[in-house]
Amino acid sequence: MRQYVWIAFAAFTFLVHPLVSFSQTVEPNPSVFKNNQNFQRSQSAVVQITSKAIEDAPSARTLGKMRQGSGVVIDSDGLILTIGYLILETEQIEIRTQQKTYPAQVVAYDQATGFGLIKSLIPLQGIEPVKLGKTVDQKIDEMLLVVSAGDSSFSGPTKLKDIRAFTGYWEYHLDSAIYTSPPVVNHSGAGLFNLQGDLIGIGSLFMQDVMPPDHPASLAGNMFVPVELLAPIFKEMLTTGMGPNSRRPWLGINAVERQGRIQIVRVTPESPAQLAGIKPGQWLLGLNGQPVESLAAFYKKLWALPIQTGNLSITIFDGRDINQIPVSVIDRSTTIKKPAGV
Numbered sequence: 001m002r003q004y005v006w007i008a009f010a011a012f013t014f015l016v017h018p019l020v021s022f023s024q025t026v027e028p029n030p031s032v033f034k035n036n037q038n039f040q041r042s043q044s045a046v047v048q049i050t051s052k053a054i055e056d057a058p059s060a061r062t063l064g065k066m067r068q069g070s071g072v073v074i075d076s077d078g079l080i081l082t083i084g085y086l087i088l089e090t091e092q093i094e095i096r097t098q099q100k101t102y103p104a105q106v107v108a109y110d111q112a113t114g115f116g117l118i119k120s121l122i123p124l125q126g127i128e129p130v131k132l133g134k135t136v137d138q139k140i141d142e143m144l145l146v147v148s149a150g151d152s153s154f155s156g157p158t159k160l161k162d163i164r165a166f167t168g169y170w171e172y173h174l175d176s177a178i179y180t181s182p183p184v185v186n187h188s189g190a191g192l193f194n195l196q197g198d199l200i201g202i203g204s205l206f207m208q209d210v211m212p213p214d215h216p217a218s219l220a221g222n223m224f225v226p227v228e229l230l231a232p233i234f235k236e237m238l239t240t241g242m243g244p245n246s247r248r249p250w251l252g253i254n255a256v257e258r259q260g261r262i263q264i265v266r267v268t269p270e271s272p273a274q275l276a277g278i279k280p281g282q283w284l285l286g287l288n289g290q291p292v293e294s295l296a297a298f299y300k301k302l303w304a305l306p307i308q309t310g311n312l313s314i315t316i317f318d319g320r321d322i323n324q325i326p327v328s329v330i331d332r333s334t335t336i337k338k339p340a341g342v
Helices: 036-045 231-240 295-303
Strands: 046-053 066-073 077-084 088-096 101-109 114-120 141-149 154-168 172-181 191-193 201-209 221-226 253-258 262-267 284-289 313-318 320-326
Touching: 036 046, 036 141, 036 191, 046 077, 046 320, 066 141, 066 201, 088 114, 101 231, 114 231, 141 201, 154 221, 154 295, 172 201, 172 295, 253 295, 284 295
Parallel strands: none
Antiparallel strands: 046 066, 046 088, 066 077, 077 114, 088 101, 101 114, 141 154, 141 191, 154 172, 172 221, 191 201, 201 221, 253 262, 262 284, 284 313, 313 320
16 A cells, blocks of 8 residues: 555644655646636635634644644635644634635534535635536646645646545545645645636645556655535535534544554544554454455445444454454544534
8 A cells, every 4th residue: 555644633744754756746837827817716715724723622632733724715605615624623713815814613524525614704805716626527647726825825736646545544535536746735725726717626635655556656746635525415514514424433543554454553542442442553353243354444344333333343463362342332523522602
């Protein structure tokens, strides 16, 4: 499995990896973006987001107490689409446009896609919302535009390198994700736009290699969450504050695939996994008596279980013995802290 750098859940400490070489990247020609009204509108719709974690929020241990990134205005009411880790368990949210600073509030966070929605508390001025596009209309090596906001704002070209599944070691999986190169450091919540100026992705990660697993070359780049994942869950996010797949079993482990097996590398404090005695370094072999061949397969089997299950059984190898460990089934959404009054 190609190695990647997980930015969000490492407190942003890997924003620039010292071993990444950019000499292999092929710089796209930026001239296509000049004097293009579509891209000018796209740039003005990307805003800076600054948020502060709720007091004693568990996510502050890995994401930091103060967070900053970007978001994209997607409707005339000031609704902004961003990446969820910027606003997870936060309050005192502020957005900054090219002209003004506005207070904002969290509208929704979807655990399954990683999307976050926030809204300005004051009507936004001088911003035209963007249109949402689809990755199905894009071709490999097609030129795209990345726009981020803030002190390290960036607006420039990149290229589509692949569209494939992504599995993160923090109990996260997408059946389809967008991979681009050259990379953008200030990627968190950045907007990815096609040549028509439509938003097709929201920035999530910096990666050491975005090329397909069977490709002989490697390229540093970014992973973006496709915006077409928003449409099926949008109404429920606005109504309930989360997507329909956010309510699912959660263990509280970080795991990676090594030599065809799944190894646990971190256990979240006070999580079901820790309370059950699961520890970093152990190998995860099965779920409810059934073997698991990959991390993605394990996640899908886990999430398919009803939250009302009560307990599940994890097969663990600790280096000496294989044991069946009972773990309580907990709905992740119930453990997330919310601002007072929400």
